[in-house]
Amino acid sequence: MEHVILDGDSTPKNAIVHGACGRWWTGSERSHCGGCHETFSSLSSFERHRKGMRCNPPADIGLIARPKPYGTLWGLPAPVGGYGFHGRDETEAAA
Numbered sequence: 636m637e638h639v640i641l642d643g644d645s646t647p648k649n650a651i652v653h654g655a656c657g658r659w660w661t662g663s664e665r666s667h668c669g670g671c672h673e674t675f676s677s678l679s680s681f682e683r684h685r686k687g688m689r690c691n692p693p694a695d696i697g698l699i700a701r702p703k704p705y706g707t708l709w710g711l712p713a714p715v716g717g718y719g720f721h722g723r724d725e726t727e728a729a730a
Contacts, residue, residue: 664678676711679711680709683698683711
């Protein structure tokens, strides 16, 4: 996956920058791995990636890659039926 490095002209003012790798992202809910320098959409997806106290390849553990201006954001798959049906059972969502 492509890693986008900070460049002062195109990086948003609210970007969070990792000091060691230079990668950046936006959003306070994001998690960035200091070991492999992948960026995750949530703490849950980051914890799944770090299961066993090591970096697991995101695609191998069922995370979905989403392209963002700052590179790839790894996250959990959408619920069955999409987010519009989240919280309702599948029979109700199909109606």
